[in-house]
Amino acid sequence: MILNINDHKYHYELENICRLFFPYEPLTVTESNVINTNNNTINVFENDSSLSVSGSLFEHIFSKTRDYEKNIADDELIIESALFLFEIFSNITNIRPHWGILTGVRPSKLMRTLINKNGRKEAQNYFINRLLVTPEKTKLTYDVAQNENKIISLSKPEHYSLYISIPFCPTRCSYCSFVSHSVEQAKTLIPLYIKNLCEEIKYTAQIADKLNLKLSTIYWGGGTPTSLNVEQINMIAKTISENFYVSAALEYTVEAGRPDTITFEKLQTLSENKVNRISINPQTFNDAVLIEIGRKHTAQDTFDAYNLARKFDFNINMDLITGLPTDTVDSFKNSIDTAINLNPDNITIHTLALKRASKLVSQIGIDKATGDTQSMLEYANKNLENNGYIPYYLYRQSRTIGNLENVGWAKVNTECFYNVYMMEEVHSVFGCGGGAVTKLRNPFNNEISRIFNFKYPYEYNIRFNEILERKNNIITYYNSIKMP
Template sequence: MNLYVKNHNFHFELENLTRLFFPNEKITVIRDFSEPQPPYIYTEVSDKITISVNIGSFNKSETAVKKLTDDDNELVSAQLLYKLLCDFTGLTQPWGILTGVRPVKLLRKLAEESNEEQAVKKFLNDFFVSNEKTALSRETEHNERKILELSRPESFSLYVGIPFCPSRCSYCSFVMASIERAEKLIEPYTKLLCEEIKRTAEIANKLGLRLETVYFGGGTPTTLSAEQLDTVLRTVNKCFDMSTCREFTVEAGRPDTIDSAKLFALKENKVDRISINPQTTNDEVLKTIGRKHTAQQFFDAFELARKCGFDNINTDLIAGLPTDTPESFKNSLDSIVRLNAECITVHTLCMKRASRLTTEGVTLDLQQARDAREMLAYTQNILGQNEYIPYYMYRQSRMVGNLENVGWSKRGFESLYNVYVMDETHTILACGSGGVTKLKRNNPDYLERIFNFKYPYEYIDRFDELIQRKSGIMQFYGQ
């Protein structure tokens, strides 16, 4: 699809909006042209705003009075384009013209600028967000608020990345290495990771920063052996001031990496929250997406974690997986609810460019979108009935049905880290390959990033250079 742009610089948002209606097509932005060639979308801001859609037999235009600011012109252009594309496709989008990652943060910002009622009206009337998604955003924002209020100017969270997995899932695009290919890297990686944790703790302690949460992600941290896990966890507990830490989470995501020795290592090292993530409890769907475990292994791992004393367990499900059906998804969700998991995070399948699904040519279709929307509607209904509350939310591009990811929890079991990282509340110090340190300053709002190397072999080979980058933390805080 060709997107013609004349006399404005907000093509990025219009491109993202176009992609909602044409998820399987390449969107080409064209600025240098004499006459647009159909099929096309044409956008112009001159003495007025003009948006045209010419595709097949559909050829319609909308115009509006030019506004005073670029922001207003961008909003009106998006509104006109959205209405034309809805008319052309016969579809509406649950999130209207919103394409950003953090709708809850946007709602909060708008409420702070005026009030909550005005913010809600803007979601509904200006952004065309559905009543259902607006209400979900509002409830999530209310539940986030008390968590955000715990953070102080000197607060930070620690992220530790373990970039290894038993295998790569078909939908995954994270930088990770399967243990079949990278087993020899695990030991040297673990040794250097402990060194990076020590150096990072020295900086945090010098600056007098206050540790709020710790989160081990990946990859799958429990790909490490029990001894390796113990070593890394002990390093964190030894080097950081843990007296203020409110939450210590480890993603024990893949059930086939969990055993009693690893759970014991987690428990001994003060980990108080874990994730065990089936994504689905349908064995056929698990095979389709490349998960090398069964649903029964998930149930066994969950039971083992309970026996080992874990009373705060999150489970992840994904709506819209290949070959999954609304009925199968409902069965998966019902089975998780029966386990009485403290947190249930429901993602929507995202067709990431680097994933195997995308590279093998799997595309999105209208029926998938309808199914995913039915799955999430059921999720909201059932979890609400069972006293789960939505406490954080984010969105991604190329999501099936243009939907969202929502963390649900029993009240009092909300993951603080998830809220802090999604809201960009305070500094996140990251260790490990693929980690991104995010340095946060308030008044005025400012975020600075320090990137670690993405790949494990690069992390190992260029470790000294990585450590030098950590000096940027001291510089940011003026020391």
């Protein structure tokens, strides 16, 4: 499929609309003043005060022109162009995407900005009438924005969160596109990786102290942090508790992830080091689907890990995914019912994202993952709400089936602070480890700057000195914004 644009400034938004309706079609963008008459081509030409869209797509031929005000503001022109293309594609495909032309990652951030500017009613109207978001998704976004408020209000300008990256997993899930190495493959890298990580953690603590910053939350992600052995976990956890004032943190999460990596000893070590939230992620309670996605555990492993973890005082999160290969609406409903019966503090519902780098897309074929994700989400939302969970965290990813969302649900007062701080970019996050990103947020103007660590563990090990040098940019940054 070709998107041919004449000098149009908003390639990005128009590409997004094409991907929204034709997510599995390879898309090429060209820039030319000449109409391309090839099949499966869309020409978008902006003239003085009008926009013309013409072309042919899957045997539909179209040619339309729409006028707009001569002095239209740039952001309004973006919306007009996107709506125009949306309408044409919607007529051709008979599809009405639930999130309308809204393609951003953080709908609740936009909702909050609109509420602050124009009030609740106007904000909701804008979502429904201008961005064409359905009333259901608008309500979900509004609820999330409301529930996030109390968490956001706890953050102060001097606060930061600490992220620890453990990019290793027992095996690779078929839908995964992260830089995560299997523990087996990475065996020789891991000891040096942990030594370097501990060094980076210490150095980060020194920087935070020097700048008088206050630790708000800690989060170990990956990967699967509990794919490390108990000594390795202990070494990292001790380094954190010896260098940071962990007791003052609002929350300390370790994403255990795979149930088959969880043991009593690992949980004990985490608990002794003041971890108070963990994630045990079944993804589904259907064993056949687990085999299909390449996870070497069963539903029973999840029950066992959950019961073990309940012997400690953790808040527990469980992740489920809609749209997994070979999963059905009924099987997903069973997964939701099972999770709710277990009564974890948090349940996070993801929509499967078909990432190009995943085995599912590159080798298995996406036709295996075509589930009715919207029906699955509707069932999940209704039942989570009926069982006392509130939506408190929402984000969207590209290439999800049906272009749908990911939502964190929690029993009241068990919401994960880190998820909100990170997703809504409330304060700085200092990242340690391979692939981690340090996100520096200016509390006075909300601007974000980033410092990237090397992506792959071997690179992280080999070029570790550069990582420490880059960390000094945190000092330069905070000095430049003159914290009180």
